[in-house]
Amino acid sequence: MSAAAELIGDAERGQTLFVRQCKACHQIGLGAIHRVGPQLNRLFGRTAGSVDGLPYSRPMARMGPMA
């Protein structure tokens, strides 16, 4: 692994952690759909609480584009 990659994180470890801790409620990747939580595609750079079709809690909805 290059030094640059180390600085921004370890994608392999991230995948392992995601599968263990997040996948039960979130999908990511091609064809991802909402489960208990929203699908997380294109998460970085978008507004929190902004994916269509998920009944966010009020605090999350307040962070979103409709607030």
Ligand code: HEC
């Ligand atoms: C038990 C189910 C569950 C697990 C496990 C879980 N989440 Fe979530 N997540 C949710 C729900 C439900 C919401 C929506 C919360 C709301 O509306 O208040 C959410 C919201 C989110 C959001 C905000 C999304 C948005 O559209 O703004 C992110 C980011 C997120 N989760 C990341 C993660 C990550 C990363 C993990 C693993 C470390 C994880 N979640 C584990 C259920 C879960």
